[in-house]
Structure formats: C-alpha cells, structure tokens
Amino acid sequence: MQRKIRTISLAAPITIAVAVALSGCGLGAGTDSPADVSGAVEGTITFQTMQLSPTFDEYINAAIDEFESENPGTTVKWTDIPSDQAARKVSADSAAGTLPDVMDLDAATLAPLGRDSRVVDMAVQAADLEERYVGSAWESFDYGATAVAALPWYLNSPVLMSNSALVQQAGSPAAPTSYSDLLAVSKEIAETTGKAGFQPTSIGFPNYLLSLGVPLVNDDSTEAIVDTPEAEEFLQSLADLYTVGGIPADSVTAAQRTEIDTFSQGETAYLETGPSRLKIIQQNAPQVFDAITIDQPLGAEEGTTWVVAHGLAVPQTSKNAATALAFAEFLTSPENQLALAKQSSVFPSTTESLEDPFFSAEPTDAATEARGIVAASLFDGGTMAKPPAVDAEYANTLWSSVQTAITGETPVKDALAAAESQLTELLQSRAQ
C-alpha cells in the first residue's frame, strides 16, 4: 500500500507537468490564423523598438503623438528592448502568443517569424507601398512563406574605412575596390608593417562570396551553392593571407575580439562597416579615428554592397492589426524616415527621403563623407539584399566549415564541399 502511494505521489507531479506542457506548447497549432487588417484604425496597440531609447525618445514620442492626433481614438504604447535580447524575446513572445502589435526588427531577427508565416505579409496587405522603398530593402524581408515580412524602416550599408597611418607605413597602396583586391593589399600591409589588413568575420563571409558571384543558395533556397571556382580561389587567397599574418592570428575563432576592436586598436588597416561605427571608434580610439579615410564599399563596382534593413512587422496574432499596419505605414513614410535619419546615422528606406539634399551635401568630415557614399549606393541601386535563407545560422555554419581551411588544416576544396553539404542539410531541415 505504502509503495503504491509512493508511486502515485511520484507520478502525479510528472503527469501534471507533462499535461501542462502538452497544453502549453501548442502542439499541432501550426501558424496562427491571418490577422484582420480591414478594421477601423482605432484602439490601443503596442509598439516595440530595438535599442532606440533613450537616444530617440523625443523623435519616437513626437511621432506617436502625431499618429494619435491624426487618428483619434488610437493609443500607441511604446517599449524598447536591447538589441542583444531581441531574438530571445521575440521567440519567447511568439511561443507565448504575446508579440507586440508593431515590431521594429532587423531582417535576421525577423527571419524565424517570416519563415513560419507568423507576421502579416506586406506584399499582400501593403502591395501599393512597394514603389516607395529602396528595392534591396523591400527584398530583404522576403522569406518565401512570407513574401515581405515587414515594411522597411531604417537601413544601414557600409563604407570602407582605412587607417591611413598604417597604409602610409605600407607605402600607400591604393584603397582596395573589391574583396579580392582587399586580400592583395592586405598581404602588402602585412609584409611591410607586420600588421593585419583586415579581420574577416562570420557575418561578412557570405557578403564576400556574394560579391564574387557565388549565389550561396539555389532559387528556392533548398540547396546551398558555395563550392564554386570563385569561392575556392577566394578562400585559398584568404588561407595564404593567414599564413603571412594578413589577418589577425586569433580572429578565425575569437568571437570576443570583433573587427571593430581590432581596427580601433590599430591592428588592422581596413574595416568595411556602417557609418554609425565612426562614432564608436571616435569615442574609443580617437587617434585611430583621426587617421581614418573613407572610401567606396568593396562591393560598389559590382553593385553588391550589403544592406542591413530594419523593418516594422505586424504579427498575425495582433488583435488590432488595422491600427498596427496604419502605424507602421505612418512611421515608414518618407517624411518620418527623413526626420529620423537626420537625427541619427541610419538611412531611410524610401527613395524620396534619399533625394533630400541632406544626403548629397558637400562632405565636411568623415561622417558626412560616409553619409554621402552610403546614401548614393542606396539610391542608385548599388546595394543588394542577401538571400533571406542566408541568415546568422547559415553564416555561422559556413564560417565554421571554412575555418580550418583558413588555418591551413583542411584543403580548401574539401572545406567548401563540406560547407555545401552541411548548409544544404540546414536548408532542408527548415523546409520540413
């Protein structure tokens, strides 16, 4: 009898736990039913941004006030979350069905929701707005299942920063104009100064290959394509560069020392990054900042300069999708985007905003020079959206596969073949 009671007492909590877990995990629920965007623009919505507070409190609050006064009966509740917590919070909120009505997310963080049709498809609900956005920004949110998962908001795209002090030490070679050129110049830098040319990164590596004409994925994103002659040549050059110290020795595996750190410490000569980084370098390394010269990004000639797009997405679970969509349209309007861009170092996603003289003014310093270059590449169609399947998980897997080739432990051809196989496995697991 006692044994029976003990068995029951043990089984009870486990049974309850499993039962609650079964009911809680939404088994078989699949994606939620489509949000209704046809209702009246009224009621309360929640709006979540990624690390815009407190810098842009004034701008956001003013925009919310204007929207509320233009749409009587509406209330927008704004919350801001740190960028590094966004992915986990979005996942947790999505699993719990508590996503905010309007979300400011970058294309990579939005990817899981977009792939799973958990956000309103703007290609359907806001098709008429497509023309107003930069093409690469609109395409950045194409996840297949959701053709356009967000209305593009603000953008970032790179320039090439050079440490002129190091470049002069190396005999002032001309600034590189392509990724292949970057490897050649980096070798020169390493041989003459003993410093590295640049620090390759996991997120940057797909951009290098894209720029060289490697497609990365097939048309329907079911197979990876990275084992090409262009990729092989580039990776071999990178491995050769590693042996002569052309890239920082531990950068292949060291996650903590970012490319911004090594450049700020004067250990690398070149850094391709968004203009917003200039401020960080100025604060942390004023001497290096003073030596920075700005040039066209490395994909400029091929029109393959990368773009990072932030967009405003409306989840299918929104109880007030009509108001949420209206607010997203309002915030991404050309006037509102221009106002935000003028207060920050990000770029608007509407071509009308980019036509403003603010972006074509005569450069007076590194920041204004960088602004002009980026705005021009966005306006002239010089930027390119990465295939949506090429997200952080894809980039990590690819980078992991080529690491041993860079350090010379694995033949380049073998590493690329292994990468292609692993990446195809990853893409196919997503399709299941």
Add this chain to the structure above:
Amino acid sequence: MTATAGTVRRSAGRPSRRTPLRRHRWWVPVLFIGPVLAIQLTFLFLPLGNTFVLAFTNASTVGGGVFTGLANFATIFASAAFWDATAHTGLYIVLATPLLVGISLGLAILINTKMRGAGIVRPILFSPLVMPMAVVALMFQYVLSSDGLVNQILSGLHVISEPIPFLTSSQLALVSSVIVTVWKGCGLYTLILLAALQNVSRELDEAAELDGASWLRRTVSVTIPQIRGTIGLVAGLAAIAALRAFTEPYVLTGGGPGTSSTTIVLYLFTKGVSPGTQAGYASAISLVLFVFVLLFASISWAVTRKGRLR
C-alpha cells in the same frame, strides 16, 4: 484485526493526547514540502515536461510544431555532427576527469600534511570557484591567445620561435578548454578530498609508519584506499562537469576551428538557441544528454556507495 484491538485498547484506556495538528500530521510535511514542490514543479518538472514533449515535434523557437514521433532522435543518431560533438565530449571527459581528480588529490594530500602556509593555500584554491565561468574563459582567451601570456613567456624563455596556436589549432582548441575546466574545478574538488582526508583514521597510518612504511607507501596503500568513495564521487562530478562543458569552448573558440571543440551542449545550443531555431531537435538532444548525465551519475553513485561499504 490488530488495528481493531488497538482502537479498542485506546478507547478503553485514557483519552487520546493527540492535538489537532498531530491528528492531521500528514499536513505538516505537506506544508514544508509544498513550497519546494511548487517551485520544483514550475521550474524543473514543467520545463522538463515541455522539453520532453518538444523533443517529439518539429517545433521552432517561435512556437508551433507538429508531432513527428521519433524523427528528431533518428536525425540525431544519423547526424555526423552529433557524433562528432559526442566524440569531442568523450575526449573532454577522458582528458578532464583524470586531470581534475589527480591534481585535486595531489593538492589535497599536500595541504593535509603539516605544510606551512596551508591556511593561505585553501582560499587561493577556492577562489576560482567563485569566479563566473564566462569571466574565467574570457581571461584564458587572453592568456592563451597568440600574443597572450603563455606565448609571451615561452617566447621570452626562447622555448618557442612561433606562437603556439592554442585557440586556432584543431589539435589544441579542445585541450585549451579542458585547461580552463581543470583550473576552475580543481579548487572545489581539492576541498572535498581534503575534508575526506581529514576524517581518515590516523591509527592505521601510524601503525604503518611504525612498520617502517614510507610516506608514499602509506599514502598509496593506507590513506587513499580509505577515501576511495570520495574519489569516486569527485571523479563522477568531474565527469558530469566535463559532459556538460559549454562556456569554456563557447567563449574560447566558439566551438572551432571547424567543429574541433564543439561539445554536445554547444551543439545543442547552436541548433536550438543561437543562432539556430530548431527547438524540437535541440530538445531531443537535451533528452539524450540527460540520459548520458543520468548514466554518469549512476556510475558515480555506485562507485561512491561501494567505497563507503568498504
């Protein structure tokens, strides 16, 4: 029948002295256990149950998913990457466990002898334990980097002409993580073993000394056998710690180069947390890992128990 007799005897004799609380004393343990049980239910059983359920679905981190039976487990066992990670974890255990036990036992024996300054050594040994593992790993990233402390010392002593690639060599990346695990863990295990040594009977040792046994002989043949159970416990704990190794390779090398320092937990993390989104698959891996931990815990318990009986 007995119960009836007892009842009759009590009603026939003096009245029951049981207070209301004593009459309902089954409530007493419930009152004490209840809050703990509630916490365990919420934060242990519920997530465990959820993990168990998710392991049989194709759920992503954003939710949803449908029942897929044993598909995740079939994928796991067919995955070269999983077996690769398992092999690295096995190597981690093989390298870390003897090192942890050996160094800890050596230090415990040394401190247990009447050594001058033993009182200072104990807190020093204990200090790595209170440091967060992420901080320790980050510290070692600088110590073991190409221009780090170790390479600078070896270079300064003209032992090496080229820096040793601790963090970028497939042969050394995992070993570097093991070094961090051992540095962090041996303080705790030394203290556990020291406590055991201090409870060892001195009489046997003295008798052996009278018989002319050397210090080494007495240590190996008299002292160590008496703490065999504790050594088993420490070995088990060390093996489990190595089995769950995550922060060290994650911070030091990110599991690379390639997958040369990817352990099971790191593999699970990359699939289900960052940057991966395969919650169902990652849950299935965590169940497999749970079984591995149970296995090691059982072995440890069995060894400890055997040691006690002796």
